[in-house]
Structure formats: C-alpha cells, structure tokens
Amino acid sequence: MTKVYNFSAGPSMLPQAVLKQAQAEMLDWQGSGMSVMEMSHRGAEFMSIAKTLHDDLRELMAVPDNYQILFLQGGATAQFSFIPANILGDKHKACYINTGAWSEKAIKGAKSYCDVVVSATSEANNFTSIPERSTWNIDEQAAYLHYTPNETIHGVEFQDIPDVGDLPLVADMSSNILSRHIDVSKFGLIYAGTQKNMGPAGAAVVIVRDDLIGKAQKSLPDIFNYEKQAKQESMLNTPATYTWYLVGLVLQWLKAQGGVAAIEQINQRKAKSLYAAIDQSALYSNPVAVADRSRMNVPFILSDDTLDKAFLSTAKEQGFLALKGHRSVGGMRASIYNAMPESGVEALIQFMAEFERTH
Structure with a gap:
C-alpha cells in the first residue's frame, strides 16, 4: 500500500490501528x-x-x-x-x-x-x-x-x-x-x-x-x-x-495512547514544530495571531501564489494529501488532528523545506 499522510480537515484520517481492527x-x-x-x-x-x-x-x-x-x-x-x-x-x-x-x-x-x-x-x-x-x-x-x-x-x-x-x-x-x-x-x-x-x-x-x-x-x-x-x-x-x-x-x-493528557502533549509538539517551520521560512507564512493559533488546523500561504498549484500537485505526488485551504480563504491548510502521527508532521516539514529550496 502506498504511504500517504492525509491532512484533510474532515472527514479526517483515522488511526491505522483502528482501521486494521x-x-x-x-x-x-x-x-x-x-x-x-x-x-x-x-x-x-x-x-x-x-x-x-x-x-x-x-x-x-x-x-x-x-x-x-x-x-x-x-x-x-x-x-x-x-x-x-x-x-x-x-x-x-x-x-x-x-x-x-x-x-x-x-x-x-x-x-x-x-x-x-x-x-x-x-x-x-x-x-x-x-x-x-x-x-x-x-x-x-x-x-x-x-x-x-x-x-x-x-x-x-x-x-x-x-x-x-x-x-x-x-x-x-x-x-x-x-x-x-x-x-x-x-x-x-x-x-x-x-x-x-x-x-x-x-x-x-x-x-x-x-x-x-x-x-x-x-x-x-x-x-x-x-x-x-x-x-x-x-x-x-x-x-x-x-x-x-x-x-x-x-x-x-x-x-x-495514555488518554487526553498524553495526546495533548503530542499535539503541542506537532503544532510547535510546524509553526516553527513556517515562521522560519521566507516562502510560507501563517496569518493568525500567535497567541490564538490552532493546534489542530494550521493554515499557511505562499508568498508567491503562482506556486500554489505546483505545491499541491507535488505534495500529492509525494503522498501529502488534502493540503488545499478552504475555498473561502485560499492558501494551504494542514489539519493535524489526534490521528496524525508526529512522523507525518515531520515529513510535511521536510517536504515544505525541500519545495522552498527548489522554488
């Protein structure tokens, strides 16, 4: 089976262990x-x-x-x-x-x-x-x-x-x-x-x-x-x-997984890593006030919106799905709910960095 990471805002990905059961x-x-x-x-x-x-x-x-x-x-x-x-x-x-x-x-x-x-x-x-x-x-x-x-x-x-x-x-x-x-x-x-x-x-x-x-x-x-x-x-x-x-x-x-307390710590790490990657980038930015940023849904925009289609098509080719932002706001959005593993967020960060490097 092809390895993909599903960043859909909903219906969203389910834990693989749940699907297998x-x-x-x-x-x-x-x-x-x-x-x-x-x-x-x-x-x-x-x-x-x-x-x-x-x-x-x-x-x-x-x-x-x-x-x-x-x-x-x-x-x-x-x-x-x-x-x-x-x-x-x-x-x-x-x-x-x-x-x-x-x-x-x-x-x-x-x-x-x-x-x-x-x-x-x-x-x-x-x-x-x-x-x-x-x-x-x-x-x-x-x-x-x-x-x-x-x-x-x-x-x-x-x-x-x-x-x-x-x-x-x-x-x-x-x-x-x-x-x-x-x-x-x-x-x-x-x-x-x-x-x-x-x-x-x-x-x-x-x-x-x-x-x-x-x-x-x-x-x-x-x-x-x-x-x-x-x-x-x-x-x-x-x-x-x-x-x-x-x-x-x-x-x-x-x-x-250890209940809500344990998953909250994982969610904090995922969001912190992704926002840090966006904030350190010259290509990507997040429009939300830092104090009010969501841990679950991370919107971001490219400084050059002519690259949007290339970003999405390349992402899909490499197994990063459903990153297109909602039609009412545009840009991109990564939804990183409980079921999204930390490895998925880290892989997305690496892809974003590589896309920025080559574009």
Missing part, C-alpha cells in the same frame, strides 16, 4: 458471526458496544454524573438550530462570539429560534485573532453564550475557557474535542461532529448538563429533543450503529 472485525465481530453493520441496535452485542462507547467517553473527558452524553444524527450542523430549540426555555435571547465561518453558521442557525446577540466578533481582521475578553458585550438576560473553541477554516483556537459568569457556556468542539484537557463542569453544553477527532462522519456527540434539558419547544420533533433522547440512551430511533462502533474504537485507541 475494523477490517479484522468486518465480517465477524468478536465471534458473533455478524458484522456490526448487521446487528440489531437492541441486541446484546450492540448494546455492549454502546455502553463501552459512553463509558469510555465519560472517562476520557471526566464528564460529571450530572451531564448526559448523547450521540445524535445530523452532525454538529443540526445542533446549530436544535441547541436553542432545546435550552432557551422561557428566554428569547442568546449570546454568540463570532470568530470565523463555523461561528457564523451557528449564529445563522440560531436566528430561526431566538434573538442573537453577537457579543464579540473578529470579522474586521478577517478572523485572524480572538476578540479580547474585555471587549465582549454579554447580555445577562440571555439563555446562554455560544462560542467555537477552534475554527477549522480560519485556524484560530481559544487557549483557555472563557469566564462568562452565570450564563451557561455552550461550545462547538467539533475540531478540537479530545485533543486537550478541558474542565467539562465549566460548560452547560458541549457538542461536536464525530468526523474530525472522534471517528467517521455520521453522528454528533452532545454533552449537556441535566438542568438544561426538559425545556424544549413543543414544536420540536422528539428525535431532536435532548430530554427524550437521554431517556432512550440516544436510541429513540435506530442510531448510526457503525459510526458508533468506529468512534468506540477510536476512544479505545486514545486510551491506549
């Missing part, structure tokens, strides 16, 4: 005679997979007992609307911090359900930094404050959890969940699509504090109601069973 179990899961794809979601075999999945995520993230863990369909994008529909209660406003494309999408989704207060935005500087906390205008009458800890497209990341007083803090962690330690108890709700750091596409995890459920709008279909899904252990309808299984394998792999 899934391959080995494809036709017969642990002597059951069935593929996981064929199992009844109510059968004992799949119920054991589901229990391990939930238990492992609770352990890895140290999720307190007064939080529900839900695995829902529709990805994180569906939650842009379902979060306000579930937790507004009798309030009519919600605060949002706008730090990039995914924040903007969350704001758009919420506007169908409530009055959105944009408490801060970095749009004026093309989302290359995070607004200073002292500039945030927080409405204390809002139901919650929403932010995106890591912006996949623009490559900015909060390095700390913001203090927003008594307002429930809601976070879209699609692109940095399980990549660094977080204190779950500081959040009212955390959500994430599975296709970046957790597994393949097909589901979203929602971690929600007990006091925030039971407030859903009556018009909200049961399938999107957090309280009703929690009572049915996310099986109000047939779940995305194979996605759950693969996410479970990724969580087991992460535990084998």
Whole structure:
C-alpha cells in the first residue's frame, strides 16, 4: 500500500490501528458471526458496544454524573438550530462570539429560534485573532453564550475557557474535542461532529448538563429533543450503529495512547514544530495571531501564489494529501488532528523545506 499522510480537515484520517481492527472485525465481530453493520441496535452485542462507547467517553473527558452524553444524527450542523430549540426555555435571547465561518453558521442557525446577540466578533481582521475578553458585550438576560473553541477554516483556537459568569457556556468542539484537557463542569453544553477527532462522519456527540434539558419547544420533533433522547440512551430511533462502533474504537485507541493528557502533549509538539517551520521560512507564512493559533488546523500561504498549484500537485505526488485551504480563504491548510502521527508532521516539514529550496 502506498504511504500517504492525509491532512484533510474532515472527514479526517483515522488511526491505522483502528482501521486494521475494523477490517479484522468486518465480517465477524468478536465471534458473533455478524458484522456490526448487521446487528440489531437492541441486541446484546450492540448494546455492549454502546455502553463501552459512553463509558469510555465519560472517562476520557471526566464528564460529571450530572451531564448526559448523547450521540445524535445530523452532525454538529443540526445542533446549530436544535441547541436553542432545546435550552432557551422561557428566554428569547442568546449570546454568540463570532470568530470565523463555523461561528457564523451557528449564529445563522440560531436566528430561526431566538434573538442573537453577537457579543464579540473578529470579522474586521478577517478572523485572524480572538476578540479580547474585555471587549465582549454579554447580555445577562440571555439563555446562554455560544462560542467555537477552534475554527477549522480560519485556524484560530481559544487557549483557555472563557469566564462568562452565570450564563451557561455552550461550545462547538467539533475540531478540537479530545485533543486537550478541558474542565467539562465549566460548560452547560458541549457538542461536536464525530468526523474530525472522534471517528467517521455520521453522528454528533452532545454533552449537556441535566438542568438544561426538559425545556424544549413543543414544536420540536422528539428525535431532536435532548430530554427524550437521554431517556432512550440516544436510541429513540435506530442510531448510526457503525459510526458508533468506529468512534468506540477510536476512544479505545486514545486510551491506549495514555488518554487526553498524553495526546495533548503530542499535539503541542506537532503544532510547535510546524509553526516553527513556517515562521522560519521566507516562502510560507501563517496569518493568525500567535497567541490564538490552532493546534489542530494550521493554515499557511505562499508568498508567491503562482506556486500554489505546483505545491499541491507535488505534495500529492509525494503522498501529502488534502493540503488545499478552504475555498473561502485560499492558501494551504494542514489539519493535524489526534490521528496524525508526529512522523507525518515531520515529513510535511521536510517536504515544505525541500519545495522552498527548489522554488
């Protein structure tokens, strides 16, 4: 098999050990005679997979007992609307911090359900930094404050959890969940699509504090109601069973690496090495404020954009895939999620240096 490094922003690469285990179990899961794809979601075999999945995520993230863990369909994008529909209660406003494309999408989704207060935005500087906390205008009458800890497209990341007083803090962690330690108890709700750091596409995890459920709008279909899904252990309808299984394998792999604390150290090293290579280069540059740079998604541009096509084609020839930046910002982007080994980042750095030397 040809050796490649997949720097896709999502769906992203999976740990090779996970793919090999899934391959080995494809036709017969642990002597059951069935593929996981064929199992009844109510059968004992799949119920054991589901229990391990939930238990492992609770352990890895140290999720307190007064939080529900839900695995829902529709990805994180569906939650842009379902979060306000579930937790507004009798309030009519919600605060949002706008730090990039995914924040903007969350704001758009919420506007169908409530009055959105944009408490801060970095749009004026093309989302290359995070607004200073002292500039945030927080409405204390809002139901919650929403932010995106890591912006996949623009490559900015909060390095700390913001203090927003008594307002429930809601976070879209699609692109940095399980990549660094977080204190779950500081959040009212955390959500994430599975296709970046957790597994393949097909589901979203929602971690929600007990006091925030039971407030859903009556018009909200049961399938999107957090309280009703929690009572049915996310099986109000047939779940995305194979996605759950693969996410479970990724969580087991992460535990084998030493958990979140261990992977965070690896992620710090990967990002530090790649940013150092970019900063020391005359050809490459990163537009993001140094203090706000993402560990997961590293955008960079070439000083001579006429070399972009040559860079991408040569990279592909040498096994470095999906380095083209998002169409809305251009340039390049290397997504270095948990599954990207340090060897992949080092190989990319060497390729970039050689390309610069020859061009």
